[in-house]
Amino acid sequence: MPVEKKGVVVVGSINMDLVAYTARIPTEGETVVGTAFQTHPGGKGANQAVAVARLGFPVAMIGRIGDDAFGTQLKEHLKDAGVNVDGVSTSQCSSGVAVIVVSEAGENCIVITPGANAQLTPEDLDAKIEILRGAGMVLTQLEIPTETVQHLATICAREGVPLILDPAPAKQLPKDLLDKVDWFTPNETEAAFFIGDGEVEVDEPVMMARTLMRKGVRGVVLKLGSRGAYLASADGLSARLEPFAVQAVDSTAAGDAFNGAFATALMMKKDPVESARFAAAAAALSVTRTGAQTSMPRMAEVEQMLAGVGANEL
Numbered sequence: 001m002p003v004e005k006k007g008v009v010v011v012g013s014i015n016m017d018l019v020a021y022t023a024r025i026p027t028e029g030e031t032v033v034g035t036a037f038q039t040h041p042g043g044k045g046a047n048q049a050v051a052v053a054r055l056g057f058p059v060a061m062i063g064r065i066g067d068d069a070f071g072t073q074l075k076e077h078l079k080d081a082g083v084n085v086d087g088v089s090t091s092q093c094s095s096g097v098a099v100i101v102v103s104e105a106g107e108n109c110i111v112i113t114p115g116a117n118a119q120l121t122p123e124d125l126d127a128k129i130e131i132l133r134g135a136g137m138v139l140t141q142l143e144i145p146t147e148t149v150q151h152l153a154t155i156c157a158r159e160g161v162p163l164i165l166d167p168a169p170a171k172q173l174p175k176d177l178l179d180k181v182d183w184f185t186p187n188e189t190e191a192a193f194f195i196g197d198g199e200v201e202v203d204e205p206v207m208m209a210r211t212l213m214r215k216g217v218r219g220v221v222l223k224l225g226s227r228g229a230y231l232a233s234a235d236g237l238s239a240r241l242e243p244f245a246v247q248a249v250d251s252t253a254a255g256d257a258f259n260g261a262f263a264t265a266l267m268m269k270k271d272p273v274e275s276a277r278f279a280a281a282a283a284a285l286s287v288t289r290t291g292a293q294t295s296m297p298r299m300a301e302v303e304q305m306l307a308g309v310g311a312n313e314l
Helices: 044-054 069-079 115-119 121-128 129-133 144-160 188-195 206-215 254-267 272-286 299-306
Strands: 005-011 016-024 034-042 059-066 084-091 096-103 110-112 135-140 163-165 219-223 229-233 239-242 311-313
Touching: 005 044, 005 144, 005 254, 016 069, 016 084, 034 044, 034 254, 044 059, 044 069, 044 135, 059 069, 059 129, 059 206, 069 084, 069 144, 084 115, 096 115, 110 219, 115 188, 121 129, 121 144, 121 206, 129 135, 135 144, 135 254, 144 163, 163 254, 188 206, 188 219, 206 219, 206 229, 206 239, 219 254, 219 272, 229 272, 239 272, 272 299
Parallel strands: 005 059, 005 135, 016 096, 059 084, 135 163
Antiparallel strands: 016 034, 096 110, 219 229, 229 239, 239 311
């Protein structure tokens, strides 16, 4: 069945995170003894879908899992979180997996095996077209094939559904895809990748956003970490979002919390600046907790965090 009208549809990756904790990262050819091991549902797409669901908004997921135990667990976790999984299909391969080693100093090394995520095709989107037509907003990322994201953008443009693109992990994208993006939400590293060497000072958010809009996207929200966020749109909107003062514990899913909350706020008819402020509050809350999907805040928590913090209109 399609997601409820004006709900959010997330198209993206679904992974299982396998996390080993050690005193230090092993060098090449070295074996070290771990201090703990945990498994967590992950993947940028799934994380963002759960972020929306935690805020109490209707959300559907379109993605692929493998024909294995991880796939079963991942789908059940999404359902338990309140995500509509009618758009989640099973491939005859392994589920996507991220193997992560974390040291006591907080350093990490990560190996991602896309598995079923790499098999999400344009044809899958055509098969789930009724879900997409029932959306009020679509949110996607780049942990699935570029041609699938490009086809998604074409569908959204044709159906009149706004599209938010979280360009992570950063990779080259065709201009005719960027031309169909309503909101582009990179962090500073991703923004610098798309801007390219020498085009603009990469520590200047205003110029970064303007440069990105010249590449085709209609709106930009730069996620600046401890410096807050900056929003700009092709119709002249411009605002800085001040950071929230929190004690960070784990920033793994901050970007996913931001994107899910931004989509939710826009669907709640908040204006773009209010929506970015709402998203920044959700991201700040997420870094005060460990884990990815387990760190996503509830609506009441975000509303409490928002008290007294605003955006400076430029």
